[in-house]
Amino acid sequence: MRLIKTISALWLAKVVMLLSRLLGKGKGSTLPGMIALKIYPGLLHSFSFQLRKGIIIVTGTNGKTTTNNMLAQILAGSGYKVLANLEGANLKKGVTAAFIKAAGLSGKINCDYAVLEVDEGAFPGVVSDIKPQAVVVTNFFRDQLDRYGELDTTIQVVSRALKNTEKVKLVLNADDPLVAQLCKKTGQAAFFYGIDFIETSITGVIEDTKEAKFCPFCGNNLKYNLYHYSQLGDYVCPGCEFRRPEPDINVSRVYKDGNYFYGSMYFDNNNINLSVPAGGVYNYYNALAAFAASVYLGIEPQVSAGVLYNYTSAIGRMDRFFYNDKPVLLNLVKNPTGFNQSLAALLAQERFQNLLIAINDNDADGRDISWLWDVNFEAIEEKENYFNNFICTGKRGEEMAVRLKYAGVSTNKITVEKSLEGAVSAALSQESEVTYLLVTYTALWQVDSILNKKAKRVGYSAESMPSVS
Amino acid sequence: MVIVLKVCHLYPDLLNLYGDRGNVIAFYRRCQWRGIEVKVEEVNLGDQVDFSSYDFLFMGGGSDREQNLLASDLGEQVENLKTAIEDNLVVLAICGGYQLLGKYYLMPDGTRVPGLGILDYYTEAGNKRLIGNIAVNLQMGDKEVYITGFENHGGKTFLGSVEPLGKVMSGNGNNGTDGHEGARYKNVFCSYLHGPLLPKNAAITDYMISQALKRRNKNFFLNDLDDTFEKRANSVMLERLL
Incomplete structure (x- = not known):
């Protein structure tokens, strides 16, 4: 039986x-x-x-x-x-x-x-x-x-x-x-x-x-x-x-x-x-x-x-796409420690960049997004000149914009774009040397598939999904 | 002359759950944007505090383990805090900090863990945590406002003689039954709302700042700020809940 x-x-x-x-x-x-x-x-x-x-x-x-x-x-x-x-x-x-x-x-x-x-x-x-x-x-x-x-x-x-x-x-x-x-x-x-x-x-x-x-x-x-x-x-x-x-x-x-x-x-x-x-x-x-x-x-x-x-899966080396000649890096963020580490990595670059942040609050993301206030976005303030635009999107993109404003980021550098597709397009096409996309779990696959259409993937495999997890 | 407001962030090491430090950030920034200087002091276990010397006291939420540690520490300074509160000190107490100001916390086995006993309410352990987005309607000075946040608490609070902070429009609030959220006494604002509360509910932040200035007899005109981002963030949640 x-x-x-x-x-x-x-x-x-x-x-x-x-x-x-x-x-x-x-x-x-x-x-x-x-x-x-x-x-x-x-x-x-x-x-x-x-x-x-x-x-x-x-x-x-x-x-x-x-x-x-x-x-x-x-x-x-x-x-x-x-x-x-x-x-x-x-x-x-x-x-x-x-x-x-x-x-x-x-x-x-x-x-x-x-x-x-x-x-x-x-x-x-x-x-x-x-x-x-x-x-x-x-x-x-x-x-x-x-x-x-x-x-x-x-x-x-x-x-x-x-x-x-x-x-x-x-x-x-x-x-x-x-x-x-x-x-x-x-x-x-x-x-x-x-x-x-x-x-x-x-x-x-x-x-x-x-x-x-x-x-x-x-x-x-x-x-x-x-x-x-x-x-x-x-x-x-x-x-x-x-x-x-x-x-x-x-x-x-x-x-x-x-x-x-x-x-x-x-x-x-x-x-x-x-x-x-x-x-x-x-x-x-x-x-x-x-x-x-x-x-x-x-x-x-x-x-x-x-x-x-020789570990091949791109562990945190976030380079994964190219838009024309511009490197585009996608990474998952899900808690303050991981977000701080990602932020430290991109602030250390000192390259002129667009940063897209997509915050969803579905069950798999965690419905409570207050943890964003435990992330040290204040570190951006003194390196703001390296940023062209901060594009906030996802179901709680508006809240992300508030977080950046209170971290001391100039409001004229913060954009809220409701549609993920529109946000990704802006992050890719607006002037910058590099584009970073930091997204929560349920936005990851969506952003990934939008990027697949608009940019060239460098070395895809199911295992190499960007992740700190 | 530059106006300086002193902020006391109580036990930031212990009461630091759920991004509550965002409340201190919001108070600080909204003062700074108006040319008011702010000094934030972190007070930790064992520190002696003169609460009256501050303009804004913030107490966040902590895990149960950490809350037990500090009830005894703060106990020695209760009179000092009580005096400051009677003298209109502006206080924001969230979640665990809110519970701590009350009379006691009733455990499932019937034991009463004493609180500071400054405000008239008590909390009892519930059988399930009250978790989710919440919308509250309240009166702030002459303004009626709708605020939003995220609640996550195992304890249910029942008010005695103090007023609730507001009316629950969606969510649970103090106990999920009487429609009350938070507590209000003089310039003490207690709430279960994380999110954190102050950044996207700018009307409350500004009201607290104005009360703090009033207490120091400062004649300062609090000019309006551009709150487009804050209002948008708040309305997204209001539209979802109401």
Whole structure:
């Protein structure tokens, strides 16, 4: 009976997947999973036993997609057959769709590893169905608060689910106190990664809203010996024994030279260089998380480092289109930390630019857009001369215009354009050396398809969708 | 002579959820655009404060963990704050800050977490969070205004002898039942509205600035500003909700 259910759910889902592709409706990344789970809720559970080596889950606020893609590439590059939800479809239905895609018509999954990016809110539902061998947690920042109430709740949800999971190895960011606490909170064993020192030329001097300044165990003010950005750094609690754990994978210093971030570590009696294409500093953390997870899985460190050095998906190097000869860069923004990093990257350019910002407030974007006031747009003020025009669009473009005005941007440089198409046209055609487009989640695909019509894409692949997630 | 207004941003490290610092930014900018100088001081845990010396006090919302920390800290300075409020200090308290000024917070298990007890209302934990866009109608001086924002609170607040800030036109407000949103006492404005409240509801900001000037006996004519952007942002949400 279970086999019949599996097969019927699988086949129908595969037909839907094919149809939605043919009709060009989305990328068939979630609907098939939703339908299959309706027919047979146990589908994901039954699939999960078929993997020859195991399941790795990546969760956290920022860097999920990139970290997951990197880890999948490392494992594939080491000769393993990998199943992954590469398109960022990270709810249970998206995870299920990834299994459906990988399964043959008989329901057989011929893979060694499943590498899955899972949304923090969906995490308990997924790990109750499939038992991961390891869980990578990247960081916890404020994101889409109205969906989960508040950050504390999100962390509690993940923490509780981990505690209830039978023997799982955690791969944790030692520099984020909110993540590092999970080891003690859940009682699970952890493998830590971290960075001792990041040159300020990379982190920038942008002021962030620090999230956790308080010890998660005793409530005292955490002291920072060294501070990177947001709440990341080398922290110690004066009130109890909580402090940054000694990382198993510890990069001593990260610096930028040309188009690369360089860093090195001493591991297993070897000196290993971990260098990745430059983007925001968060990209280095993403690479480090993937690297640490792969090392924990027994992959040769040099092999992982090699894959990451050549990582093809354009991680935060936002160059992706050309309009005539003008580079056009598109990036997803979804929370203050990510937005600040994107802003720092484009302010560092010092090129004459048009900046389009599209803010939607659909469920997937987060209905509450107040977080825009936690982004440090004030940093623009002294570099305003590099900007020709700020074009605000999306369902809440008007609000974005207010934010820029109160950040001190001259109002004659701010335009509100209701139609996305009109806004993109203006951003492309108005005088500038470069055009940046920073957009929220549900505006991403729309803007992407408008750009496809109006500009020339440089190196497209489904996996290279611009993303800090 | 240049007029200087002093702003106290209370516990910015703790009460910093949902972009509420935008309220301080709005107050600051709308003064600056009129040639009024503003000094913003951040007051943190353990700092001694003379509230009367300020012209505008802002308290934002925090997570439950952080709110517990500061009730005890602020407790020692309650009398000082009470005096300043009676002396017409202009205060904006949002969400957690709003709850804190009241009598107590009733937990689901029946325990009462005491507030500062300055204003007459209490809050009780609800069984589901009240989340969503909200539109409120209120009287600001001689102006009737419609304001919009985003509410996200687990607590339900019930007013005693203080006036509500306004009437809920769409959304939940204080408790989702009595149609009240926020509280108003002298120059204290309490609200559940994030968004943040002041930037796109410029009429409130200007009213607060004028009250602050009045308290210092400053004869200053608050000229109108070009509020095209603010009005547009507000009307987009009003049109969606009403």
